[in-house]
Amino acid sequence: MIKDHLQENENVKPNTAFLEELKNKLPEFFNDGGFDLNKFKNALKENNVNEFSEGYQLNFIGKDYARKQAGDAPTSVIVPDNEHNQKEENKNSKNLFFTGDNLEVLRHLRNNYSNKVDVIYIDPPYNTGNDDFVYPDKFEYSDKQLKEIFGMSDEDVSKLDALKESKSHSAWLTFMYPRLWLAKQLLANDGVIFVSIDDNEQANLKLLMNDIFGEDNFISNIGVEISKTQGNKVGAAKKGKIVKNYEYILACQKNMNEFKRVPLYDAGRxxxxxxxxxxxxxxxxxxxxxxxxxxxxxxxxxxxxxxxxxxxxxxxxxxxxxxxxxxxxxxxxxxxxxxxxxxxxxxxxxxxxxxxxxxxxxxxxxxxxxxxxxxxxxxxxxxxxxxxxKNDEYNSEYTRTTIRGNLWKGFYSDMMNVKSEDGVSYKNGKKPIRLIEQLIKWSGKKHGIVMDFFAGSGTTASAVMNYNNDYNANLNYILVQLPEDLDNRIKNGSTEVKKEARKLVKLLDKNSVKRHTIDEITALRINNARRNINEMDGYKHYFAVSPEKETLDKIYDFDPENYELVSDMVESFSSSALGVPGNASGEDTILTTWLAEDGYDFNTDDLVEYDFAGYKAFGIKDTRLYLINGNWHTEQTKDLLNQLGTNKLKFQSVVVYGYSFNIIDMKELDIGLHQLNSTVSLIKRY
Structure with a gap:
């Protein structure tokens, strides 16, 4: 699990994610030696394509590092919030909410939600210099490793190191690149992504999206009127300043031949x-x-x-x-x-x-x-x-209409009321429900998944629920939000940040919420939105958590011959050991993480509980059996082999948690499966 992925990441290069995508689309150019460049060049020449034609590309400090991040496997685990998920309104829900680093969550979702997400809307940090953005991702490599992996010089390493805690354009692009790359992998073939931004990074974002999605798949740069020249802006405008009335939403599609939009209408004469x-x-x-x-x-x-x-x-x-x-x-x-x-x-x-x-x-x-x-x-x-x-304006009514283009007027009306939407005042870039709801409508989707991995106050979830209610649709949402500490904002933030954080903490205290984190604001908003429209369906909640240092030390020091050293390596991944609520056992966490890794979504109905001589295990019928806990010995192996041999059970593979098995029991199971049926493979995970 963690150790496997850490070892795997050591072999990930900046172009690993790109080559994997290329292999999926052009497998004929790959052999045992990797990508056959000569064969590819010959194919280009045969089709009169000049690979040396003029062009340009986006380059920035940290791009190679960002590309490697896109190819890395997750080094966290997914902890189910059992107390929440087992409630009646949540247990059968297909809506998902993840608390954790969105880069890690995207890496997990790449395994089980690739090509399944229909609409992505994100409102990332704008990097205005006045917002909270500083480059947050950890550099996980020494200077020596950076030189070996990326071929960097001492000067390059110094420049990359300067991105830490940086607000520069390069830092912002390094932050956004792997997230947008992974987002592309999650999008369905006819999917669309919308990204909110302002002038600070709009030009860079346009180049970045062209770089990742392809220039032909860029749909539009939508101008959204978020304010009028009134109030404090009048004085600045009278002095000759061009005040900010518009922000932007950049839209890209996964495949230009698949995406079909539904027109939006403004009132005409x-x-x-x-x-x-x-x-x-x-x-x-x-x-x-x-x-x-x-x-x-x-x-x-x-x-x-x-x-x-x-x-x-x-x-x-x-x-x-x-x-x-x-x-x-x-x-x-x-x-x-x-x-x-x-x-x-x-x-x-x-x-x-x-x-x-x-x-x-x-x-x-x-x-x-x-x-x-x-x-x-x-x-x-x-x-x-x-x-x-019926037009799509703020005061919608039946009238003569014109088809809306890329200028979306009138959203300043929504912005005047945005603070009161769903009873959660969230000043930090909160977007109107109507804006996101209309993006969803414009995408033409009535069924499927809408995702937001910068969830903030949870407006996207509210928009999905309202859209379902208004248009008789059946969309589900996936949200991701970092558990930013509001108490830390109060302690270390600017005057304005402290003021806003105190309001949010007061709101959480009023609703008896113990954790003073932004993801709790997201959850509160979702529940308020549900009540507003009498929505019965809730959501499943998960935490993406990296293990504590003590656990990582045990992983690094693991010796299969020394069983006692790792006897608690299941419960090290329980919710209590990882410091999150939800009452999940270590087995719950490991099983949830493995199911995602093996491509099963979080709503699978195929999970079955099995008993082998008193040992409880879970598996996917006719496909995969998971053995996680300890106390598996000869008696359990015999029972499993007997049920397989008499065709009571059928599996393609048996996955074992290596820390729970001593070397003798592991070998006995491996030999028994091989002698019984060589088609049943034994997979060891650490």
């Missing part, structure tokens, strides 16, 4: 003077003439929406729609599909539709009315009803 035709199904009439002879005309006259001699114009129609509900209903509901305009340019019409038109003279086609004018000559009329729908 309520009336368009080009609509001048009324069609009742049998004859065409000038729109004004029709109104003069209908009951709705009295509403125009009553509100003085006509000239002195009773004539209407388009300006009166627009005013009527805005001020008189009956007039609005006439145009938007009762007669919308009877009102038409002539199209300025004809669209291409399939030949079979044209033949039908020649038979009927008038034909409805894709919200258009086709009218035959002569041989191969026809008019196309567009229905007023085509543009009327």
């Amino acid at each position: 309520v009336w368009d003077q080009h609509y001048t035709i009324y069609y009742d199904g049998s004859q065409f009439t000038n729109l004004f003439e029709y109104i003069y002879n209908s009951e709705i005309y009295s509403e125009f006259k009553k509100d003085n929406l006509c000239t002195r001699n009773g004539k209407l114009n388009h300006e009166f129609i627009e005013k009527g729609i805005l001020t008189n509900k009956k007039i609005k209903d006439f145009f938007y509901k009762e007669s919308a599909n009877n009102i038409y305009r002539k199209m300025p340019a004809n669209l291409e019409i399939p030949e079979d539709v044209i033949q039908k038109l020649k038979e009927k003279s008038i034909l409805e086609y894709n919200d258009h009315l086709l009218i035959l004018k002569g041989e191969n000559n026809f008019d196309q009329l567009l229905s007023f009803d085509e543009g009327i729908r």
Whole structure:
């Protein structure tokens, strides 16, 4: 487990993750010696591709180190929060919330959630210089190892070392690179990722996402209006400063050929003077003439929406729609599909539709009315009803609409209320529910997984629940949040940081939460959001925890011949030993971590409990048996072999926790399995 991964990471190079991805996509260029570069170059030449053509790439101090981080295996364990997970609302939930370092959690999820996540939204640190960002990841290698692994010079090592506790652009890119690389592995083939950012790192993030996802898979840089030039900003604006009104969301897809979006709509002008035709199904009439002879005309006259001699114009129609509900209903509901305009340019019409038109003279086609004018000559009329729908603005209503582009206006209205959403005031970059909900809507997903590995106050979970409720969808969420210590913020933060931290601690104390950490704010927000919409489904909670130094020392010093040295290596991974709540045993932690490593998701229904001469074990039926606890001896081996030999049980492999088995019992089990059935493999993990 930990020791296996530590040894594995010693062999990971900066290009390991890239080569693994390349091997999955182009296996024909790999052999026992690794990647066959000559074969690859020949293939390029055969297809007239010049691998030496001009180009550019993003380089920064720490990039090779970041690339290696993307390929490293996790060196933490996943501890289930049993007390929480066994509650009625949580035990069958497919929603997941992880407390821990998001880089470690992403490394775990790479094993069991690759190509399964449909939407990722993250709001990472902006690196403004005023926020809390400093490069947090630990450099786990000595200067000598850095030189050997990365081929660094003394000067390079000094530059990399300078990233520690740094707020530089290179530090931020080194921090983001492995997280975005792993995020790409988790995305489904038609998945999409959205990343919030501002001007400080927007340009660098664009290059980084192009580097990881490919320039062709970049969708858009969305400008989100988060404020108006008002309040304190007015004074700065009057002095000539261009104040900040917009932030950005960069969107990338996993595969440009797979992603299909759903349009969002903003309110358009309520009336368009080009609509001048009324069609009742049998004859065409000038729109004004029709109104003069209908009951709705009295509403125009009553509100003085006509000239002195009773004539209407388009300006009166627009005013009527805005001020008189009956007039609005006439145009938007009762007669919308009877009102038409002539199209300025004809669209291409399939030949079979044209033949039908020649038979009927008038034909409805894709919200258009086709009218035959002569041989191969026809008019196309567009229905007023085509543009009327519920818009996606702050005060959503049925109106004429326009399709939203990459300028998302009006979210300053949400920002004025964002502090009160779900009863959790979280000043540090809290985003509106509507913003994330509309990103999800735009992605076109109704089923699947939405992920946020910078969960913060938990807005993404709230957005998913609201989206499910509003659009009859069935999405689940995966959240990850570092358990940042609020008491430490109060002790060491700036004046503003201390003030905000005290508010959050007060909120936690009010709700009888003992741990003063940001992940508890996330959990509180999720529960408040559930209550607000009467959502019954909860979430499963896990901790990603690195072992204590004492445990790591035992791992490094392990000698299979010395059984007594590691007799407590199961309970070393219990929740109490690792310092987290939840009442998980060491076996629970090891089993959960192994299931993830072997590709089983956290909601698997295939886990079965087995008994071998009084020894309790768990496994996946017909696939894999896990032996974790000690006290496995000859009697248990005989029982297992008997059940396998009589076909009562069937496994492809038996996985044993090496610290719990002395060398004699391990060999006896290995020999017995081999003699019984050579297809059942014994896997030893440490």
